[in-house]
Amino acid sequence: MAKFKKAGPGTCIYCFDHFDTLTWDHVFPKAWYTDDDISNYEKWKVPSCQKCNNRLSKVEEDLLLRVALCLNPNDPRFKEISLKARRSIKPEFGKNERDILARKNRRLAIEKDILRHVTIPDYGLLPNMPFELDKTDQNKLSIGIDPKLISAFAEKLARGIVFKTMGNYITSDYIIKDYQCEKHKIQPEIDYAQKCGQRIKFGNTVILVYAIVPDDNISSMIYVDFWEHILFSIIVTKKNQ
Numbered sequence: 001m002a003k004f005k006k007a008g009p010g011t012c013i014y015c016f017d018h019f020d021t022l023t024w025d026h027v028f029p030k031a032w033y034t035d036d037d038i039s040n041y042e043k044w045k046v047p048s049c050q051k052c053n054n055r056l057s058k059v060e061e062d063l064l065l066r067v068a069l070c071l072n073p074n075d076p077r078f079k080e081i082s083l084k085a086r087r088s089i090k091p092e093f094g095k096n097e098r099d100i101l102a103r104k105n106r107r108l109a110i111e112k113d114i115l116r117h118v119t120i121p122d123y124g125l126l127p128n129m130p131f132e133l134d135k136t137d138q139n140k141l142s143i144g145i146d147p148k149l150i151s152a153f154a155e156k157l158a159r160g161i162v163f164k165t166m167g168n169y170i171t172s173d174y175i176i177k178d179y180q181c182e183k184h185k186i187q188p189e190i191d192y193a194q195k196c197g198q199r200i201k202f203g204n205t206v207i208l209v210y211a212i213v214p215d216d217n218i219s220s221m222i223y224v225d226f227w228e229h230i231l232f233s234i235i236v237t238k239k240n241q
């Protein structure tokens with residue numbers, strides 16, 4: 001089990017239970033930062049219980065691996081992220097027996113998710129990927145990403161961002177919805193959020209644009225762009241509105 005830095009007593013921002021000891025969870029996962037950025041920008045942390053932190057670490061790892069394996073390793077923007085992911089499924093890079101086994105297991109899990117083009121469903125395509133999909137090319141492979149994995153990660157981002165910027169918990173009176181859409185199609189919405197809200201750049205890793213409704217300081221439009229390439233669009237609204 002991973003070890004997390006301890007925070008004091010308080011309420012977990014993910015499950016709302018009270019704990020005598022909490023851990024710090026990174027809003028933008030540490031492993032998603034490029035090496036240049038990590039020391040400067042990894043300071044956005046939020047209080048989380050150990051159980052939620054463990055659960056979300058697994059979500060982040062599974063999603064990063066699948067996204068990173070689809071990135072073009074020749075593109076300097078994500079060369080490092082892409083190479084790290086490729087190495088993480090190669091047993092020959094294992095440091096000890098446990099590490100070798102972990103790499104083998106990751107590889108097996110990914111092999112199960114590999115789709116040949118004939119079987120790729122339209123809903124399974126992540127927009128903004130570097131290659132043009134050619135459905136006639138039977139040799140190209142793709143990796144299926146469970147939409148639930150994307151939603152779990154988007155929800156984590158929203159909870160962390162609203163807490164970090166407003167100090168608020170997104171309670172069960174609110175709905176968090178994520179959208180996968182091509183950046184250019186929602187550029188007007190992103191521009192609007194930036195005009196009414198904030199844009200924060202975390203080195204070359206993250207561009208965060210968000211606008212939070214001042215009435216409740218929770219309802220919000222949130223856009224998180226990793227490596228200027230993969231966009232997570234999230235809307236938080238009050239139920240029954």
Ligand SMILES: [Zn+2]
Binds near residue numbers: 050
């Ligand atoms: Zn929790």
